[in-house]
Amino acid sequence: MTELFMLIAAKYNYCLYVILMMIGLYAMIAKNNLMKKLVGMNIFQTAIILFYVSIGFKHNATIPIIMGDHGHGGHGAAINAADYMNPLPHVLMLTAIVVSVATLGVAMALCVKVYQRYQTLEEDELRMRLSEKIKL
Amino acid sequence: MIHYPAIVVIAPLVGALIAGILSFVEERYAYPAALIATGISCAAAVRDLIYVAGHGPIAYHMGGWAPPMGIEYRIDTLNAMVLVLITAIAFLNLAASWPNIKQEMPDRSPSFYAMYLLFVVGLTGVASTGDLFNLYVLIEITSLSSYTMIALGDRDRGPISALNYVFVGVIGASFYLLGVGYIYIKTGTLNMAEFATMIPTLQDSTTILTAFILCIVGVFIKMALFPLHVWLPNAYSYAPVGFARIVAPLMTKVMVYVMVRLMITVFGLDYIFIKLHIADTLVWLGTIAILAGGVMALAQTNLKKMLAYIIVCEIGYMVGGAWLGNDLGLTGAVLHILNDGLMTFALFLAVGNMVYKLDRVQIKDLKGLFAKMPWTMTGFVLAAFSIVGVPPTCGFFSKWYLILGAFKAGAWHFAAALIISSLICAVLFFKVFEVCFFESPDTHDGHGSDTHGRHTTVAIQEAPAISLAVLGIAGISLIVVGMYSKTIVVRLIWPLLSS
Amino acid sequence: MKLLSLIVVCLTGGLLLYGTADLPDWGDPNAPASLHLSNYYIENAIRDTEVPNLVTAVLADYRSIDTMLETAVVFCAGLACFLLLRDFTPKKDHHYRHVPTGVILHVKNPDRQVIVGNEFEDMDKEWLPPDTIIKTVCRMLIPFIQIYALYVVAHGDFSPGGGFQGGVILGSSFILLAISYNLKYLLKRVSEKFLGILSAAGVLVYMGIGLAAMVLGGNFLDYEKYAPIFGEHHIRALGMLGVEIGVGMSVTAVMVIIYINIVSEGKHDEGL
Numbered sequence: 036m037t038e039l040f041m042l043i044a045a046k047y048n049y050c051l052y053v054i055l056m057m058i059g060l061y062a063m064i065a066k067n068n069l070m071k072k073l074v075g076m077n078i079f080q081t082a083i084i085l086f087y088v089s090i091g092f093k094h095n096a097t098i099p100i101i102m103g104d105h106g107h108g109g110h111g112a113a114i115n116a117a118d119y120m121n122p123l124p125h126v127l128m129l130t131a132i133v134v135s136v137a138t139l140g141v142a143m144a145l146c147v148k149v150y151q152r153y154q155t156l157e158e159d160e161l162r163m164r165l166s167e168k169i170k171l
Numbered sequence: 172m173i174h175y176p177a178i179v180v181i182a183p184l185v186g187a188l189i190a191g192i193l194s195f196v197e198e199r200y201a202y203p204a205a206l207i208a209t210g211i212s213c214a215a216a217v218r219d220l221i222y223v224a225g226h227g228p229i230a231y232h233m234g235g236w237a238p239p240m241g242i243e244y245r246i247d248t249l250n251a252m253v254l255v256l257i258t259a260i261a262f263l264n265l266a267a268s269w270p271n272i273k274q275e276m277p278d279r280s281p282s283f284y285a286m287y288l289l290f291v292v293g294l295t296g297v298a299s300t301g302d303l304f305n306l307y308v309l310i311e312i313t314s315l316s317s318y319t320m321i322a323l324g325d326r327d328r329g330p331i332s333a334l335n336y337v338f339v340g341v342i343g344a345s346f347y348l349l350g351v352g353y354i355y356i357k358t359g360t361l362n363m364a365e366f367a368t369m370i371p372t373l374q375d376s377t378t379i380l381t382a383f384i385l386c387i388v389g390v391f392i393k394m395a396l397f398p399l400h401v402w403l404p405n406a407y408s409y410a411p412v413g414f415a416r417i418v419a420p421l422m423t424k425v426m427v428y429v430m431v432r433l434m435i436t437v438f439g440l441d442y443i444f445i446k447l448h449i450a451d452t453l454v455w456l457g458t459i460a461i462l463a464g465g466v467m468a469l470a471q472t473n474l475k476k477m478l479a480y481i482i483v484c485e486i487g488y489m490v491g492g493a494w495l496g497n498d499l500g501l502t503g504a505v506l507h508i509l510n511d512g513l514m515t516f517a518l519f520l521a522v523g524n525m526v527y528k529l530d531r532v533q534i535k536d537l538k539g540l541f542a543k544m545p546w547t548m549t550g551f552v553l554a555a556f557s558i559v560g561v562p563p564t565c566g567f568f569s570k571w572y573l574i575l576g577a578f579k580a581g582a583w584h585f586a587a588a589l590i591i592s593s594l595i596c597a598v599l600f601f602k603v604f605e606v607c608f609f610e611s612p613d614t615h616d617g618h619g620s621d622t623h624g625r626h627t628t629v630a631i632q633e634a635p636a637i638s639l640a641v642l643g644i645a646g647i648s649l650i651v652v653g654m655y656s657k658t659i660v661v662r663l664i665w666p667l668l669s670s
Numbered sequence: 671m672k673l674l675s676l677i678v679v680c681l682t683g684g685l686l687l688y689g690t691a692d693l694p695d696w697g698d699p700n701a702p703a704s705l706h707l708s709n710y711y712i713e714n715a716i717r718d719t720e721v722p723n724l725v726t727a728v729l730a731d732y733r734s735i736d737t738m739l740e741t742a743v744v745f746c747a748g749l750a751c752f753l754l755l756r757d758f759t760p761k762k763d764h765h766y767r768h769v770p771t772g773v774i775l776h777v778k779n780p781d782r783q784v785i786v787g788n789e790f791e792d793m794d795k796e797w798l799p800p801d802t803i804i805k806t807v808c809r810m811l812i813p814f815i816q817i818y819a820l821y822v823v824a825h826g827d828f829s830p831g832g833g834f835q836g837g838v839i840l841g842s843s844f845i846l847l848a849i850s851y852n853l854k855y856l857l858k859r860v861s862e863k864f865l866g867i868l869s870a871a872g873v874l875v876y877m878g879i880g881l882a883a884m885v886l887g888g889n890f891l892d893y894e895k896y897a898p899i900f901g902e903h904h905i906r907a908l909g910m911l912g913v914e915i916g917v918g919m920s921v922t923a924v925m926v927i928i929y930i931n932i933v934s935e936g937k938h939d940e941g942l
Contacts, residue, residue, distance in 0.1 A: 090355065138341060143932055233735040233890055289749075
């Protein structure tokens with residue numbers, strides 16, 4: 036049992052991201068209102084971003100910006116890689132955040148269109164209204 | 172220095188931006204700009220294919236940085252074939268759909284062309300890139316533009332179908348991203364070729380197994396493999412014609428290409444078939460997909476929905492064929508990517524012509540079309556023969572390789588499903604032909620002409636000439652590609668498998 | 671339905687949690703992810719590119735095509751909101767307010783075209799005069815926000831920042847103007863045509879830098895090839911700055927386009 040606790044304590048960031056992702060996935064699948072599904076989608080994508088950023092962390096390391104002697108023109112002391120955090124996950128997640136915002140924008144525009152046509156955002160009502168129409 | 176791999180992706184992007192600007196400034200020039208952009212892209216793709224068939228793969232380093240520091244675009248024969256398919260269909264569709272786009276959305280067509288070109292950028296990028304994370308960004312460009320364009324179709328159901336597609340598509344793409352994250356955390360690299368060199372030492376790792384499952388499930392969701400196909404029929408039926416004609420042949424097939432690329436280049440055939448024992452399960456899944464797609468297609472009364480379920484069935488062919496585990500099966504699957512793209516394009520061209528004239532394509536509305544639209548129906552018949560698998564159209568040859576591969580691997584269930592689905596497709600299309608040929612068209616008083624003795628001449632009300640010309644090109648290419656199948660297999664596919 | 675989703679979600683979560691046993695520990699400096707590629711970036715970015723901010727160096731130089739495609743995604747989102755929602759049908763009912771005196775004219779269903787002089791302002795039925803405190807505070811704050819945004823874009827090389835971050839701040843300053851006053855007030859100053867052309871022009875700046883590098887003999891987006899024109903020193907940092915400016919332009923315009931179209935449901939008459 037203590038082994039299990041030690042394992043969780045050493046890797047708690049992964050447990051956090053899985054829990055957050057499952058909350059988002061549940062909201063996307065089970066909720067009735069389209070806006071709540073959108074929020075769930077955002078939580079889902081944010082959990083994956085959290086996972087990636089947590090990959091780049093190193094204990095006792097600072098942000099990936101090289102300051103002081105080494106910076107900009109000066110070639111002072113050698114740069115120790117263990118002092119700086121991993122920049123690559125930050126870069127990848129900049130892209131992923133922008134993509135998730137763009138998807139949220141497009142999905143919201145689609146929700147506005149649905150609301151303009153049907154005056155409701157509840158999925159069961161929409162299904163009922165659609166099945167009343169002539170089947171195409 | 173050959174820059175053609177970059178030009179294939181950049182030309183449509185420049186075209187999209189210029190079309191976007193022109194939609195505010197001078198609307199008339201947006202369409203020619205789009206045509207020129209796709210034309211340049213197609214020419215660059217053809218030149219790449221000729222070069223790669225003769226000299227071997229091209230590796231293009233973006234930004235001048237060698238991989239894995241930078242991103243590389245790697246073109247080999249598999250890529251080059253898919254790129255030619257994508258750009259040729261994009262160019263031909265733009266030419267053929269001009270009347271349809273003008274009919275369906277006259278006030279916003281320049282912006283539509285810009286979005287269309289962004290979709291083409293996404294597809295060509297997915298087919299060219301050699302970097303795992305870049306693949307995710309390109310899949311998202313493709314998805315975003317397709318969500319928008321699907322919502323511009325049917326006024327009642329378009330936005331809802333697009334929203335359902337958004338939710339499912341985001342889950343799929345996010346699973347793929349998570350898989351790439353697991354690969355990165357275990358190896359520290361994002362380059363496909365470099366990961367392939369690292370995988371022999373990592374075969375026992377649970378992380379790599381999880382990464383593989385996540386990536387493959389994400390790709391399966393995007394390619395609409397049964398039972399993850401629920402978004403496809405609504406999305407493709409309610410999309411505008413100009414867009415349905417490019418998304419139906421290409422989107423799912425490019426995702427099948429991604430699956431083949433993950434199998435061959437990234438994870439390697441050794442890891443997949445020797446270490447993991449899921450090949451049998453996936454062949455069964457392919458079989459079930461074929462049968463389910465066929466049965467659901469039989470139940471449809473709308474022609475577009477019927478074709479959408481046939482697409483689900485065809486995806487089953489490709490997934491099952493690729494996972495059979497021998498050269499013949501993989502050859503059949505790759506050849507089928509090319510053939511199915513052409514067949515679906517020809518089918519949707521014909522259906523789009525019908526929509527242009529008739530506006531609704533319930534099967535019972537298609538009475539007497541052989542008389543009213545003879546050229547469209549000729550193209551439709553050719554495409555239907557190709558889907559059923561009648562020689563010398565191309566559909567026969569890919570089915571032949573798939574059946575041979577199934578026999579060699581001992582997968583009798585898969586071979587049986589292939590033959591049964593050919594019969595089901597034959598039944599489906601003959602049902603449509605019966606309505607089109609044997610029933611007389613409705614006359615204006617609504618009673619329809621009676622009996623066989625009377626012979627009324629019906630006026631031909633065909634679609635515009637440009638759509639017919641492109642349909643003719645597509646139909647002829649079905650036969651030409653069929654006759655050249657052996658050449659394609661020997662010169663393009665077998666070098667890929669032996670490397 | 672909810673029970674089924676709960677079961678699926680718990681199963682997936684359980685499988686993923688089981689899979690975390692093999693992953694490296696939190697913060698381990700010897701994890702494979704922290705060794706191979708990232709060590710190269712940390713140790714060599716200054717020597718290669720003269721840019722201290724490692725994230726910007728990787729984003730705008732080593733993986734620049736990723737950033738270009740991401741800017742294309744942003745452009746696609748703006749174009750999507752415009753394409754889906756924009757409604758060009760003209761209004762039937764018009765309200766005009768005479769600015770000096772405050773008199774309001776209501777013109778219902780005109781059968782001839784109505785032309786008003788410069789002193790009249792087009793408004794909506796629910797128009798309220800903007801609150802004095804909000805108006806004054808926002809009017810004073812907006813220039814500072816914009817200067818800060820330009821600072822963030824320009825200093826992306828040296829401190830946290832860059833094109834995306836600065837673009838969002840600049841876009842939000844325009845949205846603040848729309849919220850504190852009136853959507854029409856913003857649209858009079860920053861027309862829709864300007865925003866549309868700016869969003870495409872931003873990505874074109876990025877592509878232009880890349881294509882010119884191709885013309886000068888290198889691969890796409892190889893900033894090294896500009897050295898004969900601009901000098902050997904800092905050439906990659908200059909290339910990155912140009913690229914970040916393009917990104918900032920595009921992101922600004924798209925943020926405002928998305929806001930305008932969603933808030934007014936495409937009619938561009940009145941927002942929140």
